[in-house]
Amino acid sequence: MSPPITVIALCFNHARFLVSCLESVRAQTCQDFQLIVCDDCSRDQSQSLISEWLSCHYPDALFIRHSRNVGLCPTLNEALSHATGRYVSMIATDDSWEPEKLAQQLAAFERLSNDVAVLYSDAHQMNEAGQRLPMSFMQAHAVTGDAPRGRIFSRIADGNFIPAMATLIRLEALRAVGGYDESLTYEDFDMWLRLADRYSFEFVPGKLANYRLVATSMVRTIFDNPTPAHAYSIFAIARKWLETDRLSPVQRQNWALRQASAAYVLYCHNDQRAAVCLFESFRRTGLLRYAALAATQRVGLTRQRLKRLARVFGHTTP
Numbered sequence: 140m141s142p143p144i145t146v147i148a149l150c151f152n153h154a155r156f157l158v159s160c161l162e163s164v165r166a167q168t169c170q171d172f173q174l175i176v177c178d179d180c181s182r183d184q185s186q187s188l189i190s191e192w193l194s195c196h197y198p199d200a201l202f203i204r205h206s207r208n209v210g211l212c213p214t215l216n217e218a219l220s221h222a223t224g225r226y227v228s229m230i231a232t233d234d235s236w237e238p239e240k241l242a243q244q245l246a247a248f249e250r251l252s253n254d255v256a257v258l259y260s261d262a263h264q265m266n267e268a269g270q271r272l273p274m275s276f277m278q279a280h281a282v283t284g285d286a287p288r289g290r291i292f293s294r295i296a297d298g299n300f301i302p303a304m305a306t307l308i309r310l311e312a313l314r315a316v317g318g319y320d321e322s323l324t325y326e327d328f329d330m331w332l333r334l335a336d337r338y339s340f341e342f343v344p345g346k347l348a349n350y351r352l353v354a355t356s357m358v359r360t361i362f363d364n365p366t367p368a369h370a371y372s373i374f375a376i377a378r379k380w381l382e383t384d385r386l387s388p389v390q391r392q393n394w395a396l397r398q399a400s401a402a403y404v405l406y407c408h409n410d411q412r413a414a415v416c417l418f419e420s421f422r423r424t425g426l427l428r429y430a431a432l433a434a435t436q437r438v439g440l441t442r443q444r445l446k447r448l449a450r451v452f453g454h455t456t457p
């Protein structure tokens with residue numbers, strides 16, 4: 140019989156932290172799991188460290204190593220195609236788990252109905268040195284009082300608060316919603332929304348994982364200074380739900396503005412998708428500046444050229 144859980148550990152340039160993460164997997168009081176470790180073409184010593192560690196501790200584990208970087212969502216789908224457990228728990232190898240994480244969540248999940256797709260807990264936050272920070276993950280994401288349970292789509296649509304490394308997910312549900320969207324640069328928010336649209340979520344009290352805040356992590360890089368690919372991911376996720384009736388009027392307004400901001404990032408990068416996205420943002424927000432920016436993009440007036448013209452005539456650019 141297959142183990143009930145598939146553990147998927149995801150690495151990209153995590154050589155400094157990955158052994159600590161993998162040791163937290165080895166320290167789990169529940170060892171009844173299938174282990175899959177993925178490295179998406181790290182440029183440091185991660186692949187050799189993983190290979191050495193697995194040969195010593197989990198020689199039967201599956202090690203997926205890429206010779207070129209394919210991105211987070213394709214890597215996750217590749218790992219899921221090999222998953223055999225009823226439940227999946229995923230962790231980036233710069234994070235770690237508390238020893239009871241899998242045992243507590245598995246025991247809780249086995250008592251729940253098939254309507255529940257995701258079981259989550261809170262997580263400690265820590266700095267690069269592994270020192271814990273005062274606020275937990277959920278506190279840092281504005282969750283106060285009781286953790287949301289049940290059909291929580293509307294709550295997630297107000298902002299992601301679920302620590303991905305502290306979840307256990309029903310594999311059948313992941314496959315039912317089509318896996319991860321490989322056109323996106325990040326995975327969790329889009330997946331939580333799609334699962335919450337069809338299933339319930341449940342909460343197990345406690346902080347069962349450790350989330351590391353790293354200067355070079357996705358949160359500190361593309362989220363703070365969005366690349367065109369990341370901006371388009373934000374735009375595309377917003378488009379999915381703005382085309383449905385699942386958002387409240389206030390949420391629709393907020394999501395339309397978020398989408399417009401992403402379109403403006405594309406414009407600033409002179410991305411070829413900017414004009415179409417800006418016109419769509421104009422239709423959703425009614426703000427003429429987005430139509431004007433789209434028109435200038437269409438005729439080849441990039442933001443950089445507009446700034447040069449503005450300096451000539453003594454004006455500022457949008």
